[in-house]
Amino acid sequence: MIHYNKFTLDNGLRVVVHEDHTTPMAVVNVLYDVGARDEDPERTGFAHLFEHLMFGGSINIPDYDEPLQMAGGENNAFTTNDLTNYYIQLPAENIETAFWLESDRMLSLAFGEKSLDVQRKVVCEEFKEHYINKPYGDVWHKMRELAYSTHPYRWMTIGKELSHIETASLQDVQAFFFKYYRPVNAILVVGGNVTTAQVKVLAEKWFGDIPSGEKYVRRLPLEPAQTAPHKLEVKANVPLDALYKCYHIYPRLDKRYYAADLISDILGGGSSSRLHQTLVKEKKLFSNIECYHFGSIDAGLLTIEGKLVKGVKMKDAEKAVQEELNKLQQTVIPERELQKVKNRVESMLAFEDMSLLNRANNLAFYELLGDASLMNTEFDNYEAVTTANIHEEAGIIFNENNSNTIYYYADNHL
Amino acid sequence: MNRKIAPAIKDAVEFDIKLKPYEKFTLDNGIPVYVIKNDEQDTLQLELVFPAGSWYEQENMVAAATNFLMKNGSSQHSALEINESIEYYGAYLNRNSYHENATYTLHCLTRHAENLLPLLQEVIQDPAFSAEELAIYQQNMKQRLAVNLQKCDFVANRYIDRYLFGEFHPYGRVSSMEAYDALQPESLRAFYYKHYTYSNCKIFVAGHLPENMPDLLNRCFGSTRWNDGGHLLRPELPIQTADERKYRIFNDENGVQGAVRVARHFPNRYHPDFPKMMVLNTILGGYFGSRLMSNIREEKGYTYGIHSQLYNFRQVSALNIHTEAGRDVCEATIEEIYKELLRLQNEPVPAEELSLVRNYMIGSILGDLDGAFHVIQRWKSLILNDLDENYFHNNINVIKTITAEELQHLAKQYLSPAEFYELVVI
Numbered sequence: 148m149i150h151y152n153k154f155t156l157d158n159g160l161r162v163v164v165h166e167d168h169t170t171p172m173a174v175v176n177v178l179y180d181v182g183a184r185d186e187d188p189e190r191t192g193f194a195h196l197f198e199h200l201m202f203g204g205s206i207n208i209p210d211y212d213e214p215l216q217m218a219g220g221e222n223n224a225f226t227t228n229d230l231t232n233y234y235i236q237l238p239a240e241n242i243e244t245a246f247w248l249e250s251d252r253m254l255s256l257a258f259g260e261k262s263l264d265v266q267r268k269v270v271c272e273e274f275k276e277h278y279i280n281k282p283y284g285d286v287w288h289k290m291r292e293l294a295y296s297t298h299p300y301r302w303m304t305i306g307k308e309l310s311h312i313e314t315a316s317l318q319d320v321q322a323f324f325f326k327y328y329r330p331v332n333a334i335l336v337v338g339g340n341v342t343t344a345q346v347k348v349l350a351e352k353w354f355g356d357i358p359s360g361e362k363y364v365r366r367l368p369l370e371p372a373q374t375a376p377h378k379l380e381v382k383a384n385v386p387l388d389a390l391y392k393c394y395h396i397y398p399r400l401d402k403r404y405y406a407a408d409l410i411s412d413i414l415g416g417g418s419s420s421r422l423h424q425t426l427v428k429e430k431k432l433f434s435n436i437e438c439y440h441f442g443s444i445d446a447g448l449l450t451i452e453g454k455l456v457k458g459v460k461m462k463d464a465e466k467a468v469q470e471e472l473n474k475l476q477q478t479v480i481p482e483r484e485l486q487k488v489k490n491r492v493e494s495m496l497a498f499e500d501m502s503l504l505n506r507a508n509n510l511a512f513y514e515l516l517g518d519a520s521l522m523n524t525e526f527d528n529y530e531a532v533t534t535a536n537i538h539e540e541a542g543i544i545f546n547e548n549n550s551n552t553i554y555y556y557a558d559n560h561l
Numbered sequence: 562m563n564r565k566i567a568p569a570i571k572d573a574v575e576f577d578i579k580l581k582p583y584e585k586f587t588l589d590n591g592i593p594v595y596v597i598k599n600d601e602q603d604t605l606q607l608e609l610v611f612p613a614g615s616w617y618e619q620e621n622m623v624a625a626a627t628n629f630l631m632k633n634g635s636s637q638h639s640a641l642e643i644n645e646s647i648e649y650y651g652a653y654l655n656r657n658s659y660h661e662n663a664t665y666t667l668h669c670l671t672r673h674a675e676n677l678l679p680l681l682q683e684v685i686q687d688p689a690f691s692a693e694e695l696a697i698y699q700q701n702m703k704q705r706l707a708v709n710l711q712k713c714d715f716v717a718n719r720y721i722d723r724y725l726f727g728e729f730h731p732y733g734r735v736s737s738m739e740a741y742d743a744l745q746p747e748s749l750r751a752f753y754y755k756h757y758t759y760s761n762c763k764i765f766v767a768g769h770l771p772e773n774m775p776d777l778l779n780r781c782f783g784s785t786r787w788n789d790g791g792h793l794l795r796p797e798l799p800i801q802t803a804d805e806r807k808y809r810i811f812n813d814e815n816g817v818q819g820a821v822r823v824a825r826h827f828p829n830r831y832h833p834d835f836p837k838m839m840v841l842n843t844i845l846g847g848y849f850g851s852r853l854m855s856n857i858r859e860e861k862g863y864t865y866g867i868h869s870q871l872y873n874f875r876q877v878s879a880l881n882i883h884t885e886a887g888r889d890v891c892e893a894t895i896e897e898i899y900k901e902l903l904r905l906q907n908e909p910v911p912a913e914e915l916s917l918v919r920n921y922m923i924g925s926i927l928g929d930l931d932g933a934f935h936v937i938q939r940w941k942s943l944i945l946n947d948l949d950e951n952y953f954h955n956n957i958n959v960i961k962t963i964t965a966e967e968l969q970h971l972a973k974q975y976l977s978p979a980e981f982y983e984l985v986v987i
Contacts, residue, residue, distance in 0.1 A: 169601065170931050207564040212850050217917045218570045219924020221849075236928055238576065243568035251564055268862025272818070276865050276885050280818045282711045352562065384815075386707035419645035428640070428697060434704035454704060483649070490651030494670050497604050501932060 148523055149506055152343040153514075156350060158359035159331030163510050163519050164346045165338035167503060173339035174504050175235045175245040177253070178511040180334075181327035182229040183306075184299040184367060184445065192306020195226040196270050196315055197323055201233065203262025205252035218244040226304050229444040230515060236504055239340035243349060249335075250353035253328060258321055270312050274305050282385040286555060293377045294393050294448055294551040298370035329360020334514045338507040370395070370446065377551045382558035387434070388455040389555040390464055393448040394544045396440060400516060405528045406540040407440070411449055412488040413480065413537070414438035414471065419487075421471055422451065432456055432464045444516070448551075449544060461554050475541035479534050492529045572916075573923035574961045580950050581936050586775055588783025594764040594775075595940060599933035605671045605768040606934050607678075609685060609782075610945065612793055613663035613756035615731040620748055621740035624756075627749045628658035630698060631665075631688040631757070640694060643684065652677050654684070660731050661875050662945060663756075671769040675777060682781035686788070688753060690746045699741045706736055714885055716812050717820035717986040724808070724982045725824060725879050727801030732874055758788040763944070767937035800877060802826070808984045819891035819987040823898050824881040825980050827871065830946065834971060835871075835878065836959040841968050842871050844910060844918050845901065845976075846882055848925075852901045853882065861897070863890040875946065880975070891985045902981075905972035909965040922960050 151165045183194050201224065202211050215222055220237030235245045278284045287303055295301040306312055335354065337346045373395060396407040414422050415438025422436045436453030455464050499505045513521040543549075584596040618624040632654065633640035647654050652669035665685060669677050709715040719735040726733030764778065771777065828834055839847075846853035846869030853867045867884035886894040910918075929935055943949060 172928050172931055208567075213917065214567050216848065216850050216921040216924075219573055219576070219920045219927065221921075221925060221928065238571070238924055238927055240571040241924075244570055247564070247568050254564070265859060265862040269858055269865055272863070272885070272887055273865040275817045275887070280713065280813075280816055280885070282708055384711075384813075386711060387704055417644065417648045419641055419648045424641055427701070431697065431700075434701040454708070456700060457704065487645070487649045487651075490649060492651075494604075494651035494653075494668075497670060498668060501602060501604060501934070503931065 149500065149510065151510060151519055153519060154347065156330065156355055158355065158357055159362070160350070160354050160357075161334045161514060162346065162350050163334065163336045163514055164341065164343045165336065165506055165510055166341060166343065167339050167506075170339050170503055171239060172236055172503060173239040173242045173245070173337065173341050174507040175242065175249060176336040176338070176507040176511050177233045177249050178334045178336070178515055179231045179328055180332045180363065180515060181231055182227050183302060183304040184228050185327070185363075185365065186299065186302075188299070188302070190311055190315065190319065191302045191308075192270070192304070192312045193315060193319065193323060194231055195304045195306070196266065196312055197320065198224050198226045198231055199266040199270055200256065200262055200320060201252055203259055203266065204257040205248075206255040206257055208248065208251050209257070211248055211252065214244060215248055220245065227441075227443075228300055228304055230512075232508065232511065234504060234508065242337070242341060246349045246353040250357065253330065253333065253354065254357050256320075256324055258317060260317060263315070263317055263320060267312055267315060270305075271309055274309055274312070278303070278305060283383075283389060283555060285383075286381075286389075286391060286553060289379060289381065290391060290393055290448075290551065290553055293379050293553065294395070295370055297368045298445060299367060300370075300443065300445065300447070325360070327363055330354060330357050331359045331362045334511045336507045336511045336514070338510070339503050367445070373549050373551075376547050378554070379552070380554045380556065382556045385555070385557050387457065388459075388461055388557050390451075390453055390455065390461065390468065391553040391555065392451045392468065393551040394549050396447055396449045396544060398446050399442065399444045402528070403536075403540055406532050406536045407449060407544060408442075409485070409488045409492070409529065409532055410475070410537060410541055410544065411438045411440055412491055413475070413484060414451065416488060416491055421474075422453070422468070425471055426453065426467055430467055432459050432467050461556070465552070472541070472545040475537070476545055479538045482534060485532070485534050485537065489529055489532075493526055496526055573920035576923055576927060578923065578926060578930070578957055580930070580939060580953050582950075583937070583940050588779050590759050590783050590786055592759055592762050592764060592783055594766060594778060595937070595944065596770065597767040597933040597937045597940070598770060599767070600769050602769050602933070603670055603672070604668065605674055605770060606666065606668050606766070606937070607674075607681075608664055608666040608765045608941070610662050610664050610763045610765065610941070611757050611761050612661065612795070613752070613761070614659045614661045615734065616661050616795070616798070617756060617793070618731070618752060620743065621734055622736055622744060623748050623752050624663060625658040626695070626698060626744050627690075627752045628656050628663040630690055630694055630749060631753065632656060632684050633694040633698075634689045634691050635683045635687040636689050637683065637687065643680065646680050647677065650677055654681065671771055674771045674774070678777050678781045685757065685782070690749045690753070692746050695744060695746055695749070699744060702736070703738050703741050706738065706741070711813065713812055713816055713818065713820040713986045716810070717822050717883075717984055720808065720810065720986065721822040721824050721881065721982060721984050724803040724984070725800075725826060726877075727803075730798055730800050732800070732876070754788055755790050756793065758790040759786050760790065761793055765937050765941050767933040798876070803982070806982050808982075810984070810986045812986050816987040817888055818885045819888055819985045821884050821886055821891055821894050821898075822881060822984040823895065823981050824879055825975070825982065827878040827880045827975065829874065829876060829878050834975075836956040837963055837967060837971050838871060838880070838975065839956070840918065840922065840960055840963050841905070841971050842869055842880060843922055844914065844968070845869050845905065848918075848921055850917070850921070852904070853898065856901060857884070857886075857894055857897050861890075861893075863887060863894050863897075867894075888987055891987070895983055895985070899978040902972070902976040902978055905976055906969070909969045912965070915965055915968070919960055923957070926957070
């Protein structure tokens with residue numbers, strides 16, 4: 148049970164306070180309700196580039212990092228397809244420094260040309276480091292385009308191509324900021340060795356006078372149900388053939404999401420999971436195989452990804468994966484196996500909650516989903532899943548017409 | 562309210578950092594158990610540590626393979642049966658093999674500990690090392706290595722350690738297809754019996770312990786002299802450094818980035834310069850506001866990130882500056898690295914920057930000591946290196962009191978560009 152208090156400032160900024168007096172630290176987490184899904188298809192990667200610019204100085208504070216480090220603090224941020232999240236961890240005595248810094252960059256950035264120039268380059272190097280200069284690094288770029296025809300999950304947070312980042316202008320940056328980075332689109336979570344009364348005073352003082360902004364109403368194109376299998380063959384300079392299969396699952400707030408999540412654990416969670424046991428250990432067709440999804444807010448993809456043992460034919464490997472999926476469709480799983488994956492989730496949640504930073508991140512995320520209290524009922528949603536639910540959802544999810552497959556072949560003659 | 566003025570802060574030197582003391586008890590057979598309790602949580606971490614790292618192996622990769630395969634089947638149960646039993650309780654059993662030590666770490670909900678410890682006992686005391694499990698391991702590790710060898714950063718890490726320590730020394734020796742092929746169940750078994758013994762074992766526990774924890778541990782690990790092997794001698798292994806200092810390697814003709822490494826030896830943690838160098842290293846490349854980051858990422862945009870690190874190896878340490886930079890700017894990056902080294906030699910660190918770094922480091926340590934799992938990590942590192950809390954407090958004191966003059970002196974002694982190895986792998 149995570150305790151918290153919640154209030155909203157007049158300008159619409161939602162504030163969640165999580166008191167924990169066992170730690171000398173405090174965390175300040177600011178979540179903005181904007182991610183790569185909100186981007187213009189011709190200017191992708193912008194939400195993430197923007198995250199970098201948030202460290203380039205704000206209207207009254209030329210350098211964001213220096214004063215924070217002086218206060219003994221550390222910070223970072225991440226951008227996903229759904230949201231952008233910034234966080235600070237520092238000794239609780241110095242918490243006002245975090246309020247000062249976060250409120251000033253919510254008030255307004257400095258919008259310097261130099262910062263944009265440099266961060267364009269930095270993000271291009273990030274793009275190269277993670278997605279170009281790594282074997283199989285381009286696979287998610289291709290898979291998203293294969294699996295989504297319409298919804299903006301069609302592109303990765305880093306962006307579709309380097310040119311979108313290279314051509315971002317200062318005007319784009321300003322427009323983006325004043326559209327999305329407003330109090331009314333943000334959630335502030337303060338956790339650690341603080342009191343709610345103290346946070347109320349500080350929040351009013353530093354965030355209270357920031358103009359509310361206009362509530363961003365998201366109207367994203369819906370992904371139509373897939374009606375035929377999608378397949379793509381890729382040849383690249385990689386050492387091993389790899390197989391990727393993705394199936395559309397459910398939005399984060401759909402009850403069926405939990406059955407889909409447990410299915411990913413049944414197939415790929417741990418060394419006793421079905422895919423690892425059958426395909427790596429018994430049949431020796433794959434050197435590793437995983438099953439996962441990203442927990443995205445709109446309907447995401449259940450992914451199976453594996454590297455083939457040298458000499459194994461792609462069609463034999465795929466057939467063996469298919470057999471495992473068929474088993475889930477044909478036979479109801481044993482109660483003990485369902486209990487195993489539920490136990491796994493229970494302990495994963497317990498370990499996640501140990502870190503103050505995780506608790507603050509999660510409170511912000513659940514508040515974005517609708518209510519921070521969802522965090523405390525999350526495990527009940529898993530507990531409610533039955534073996535019959537798993538059977539039913541496996542039948543729906545692993546329908547061939549819902550599948551997206553990439554055959555990633557090693558071509559060493561390139 | 563003037564937003565241009567920073568709120569008042571409490572300075573780092575005023576924070577009184579205390580390392581929470583551990584409790585200790587001894588099992589009937591003499592195994593020491595170090596404990597940091599926190600009954601407010603529902604979770605438990607239990608780690609068994611053995612001097613079974615690569616330092617002690619006679620054949621390459623035997624230590625890592627032994628550590629990995631202990632979990633994959635006992636004389637009583639298959640790998641699947643063991644994994645299924647552990648995972649049924651939602652527990653995680655991780656194993657790791659390092660240069661000096663090898664570990665098994667259990668994370669679980671406290672209420673499942675009673676069911677899990679006998680499984681852990683079986684893994685630690687009765688592994689089978691079947692030929693089939695070894696064959697799967699060899700094949701899969703070779704495939705993983707083939708993928709990693711295409712990554713410039715992976716390849717660069719291998720080369721730079723080889724230049725610093727020599728290809729035959731455990732710090733410089735690297736995995737290879739041949740080494741994987743040469744592994745035999747017999748050599749794993751021999752290594753296991755010699756190193757994973759009750760007399761070599763140390764146990765570190767943190768979190769919420771079940772009430773009968775001492776009994777439980779005694780029953781599983783303390784009642785017999787398992788794998789009785791006598792005292793283990795730590796062999797002396799001299800490092801062999803490369804003569805040539807500058808290297809350029811093409812791993813992928815079409816690579817769009819190069820992995821840059823600039824590194825030199827440094828005395829180990831027992832040397833009085835070590836804690837001082839931790840401060841100088843932070844200034845140079847140990848945090849986001851460091852000289853290297855400010856110049857090479859935030860000023861020039863050559864890279865997504867650049868860092869310098871001080872190795873925590875026992876025999877000898879090294880200072881290693883590492884980054885992946887755009888292919889066309891690798892040489893310019895190296896030039897800037899040297900400029901930053903020279904600047905630390907030629908100019909004292911300004912008072913404001915030194916004060917910032919002190920505060921950053923103290924704040925960071927304060928954050929790192931948050932929670933029982935973190936505190937036991939600190940203690941483990943001290944105990945395994947035959948150190949105590951005085952070492953920890955001395956390091957804090959160095960951070961709080963080191964002067965700009967001392968740092969400049971240290972830079973003059975250790976940051977001369979000519980003494981560094983440099984490497985670019987594209």
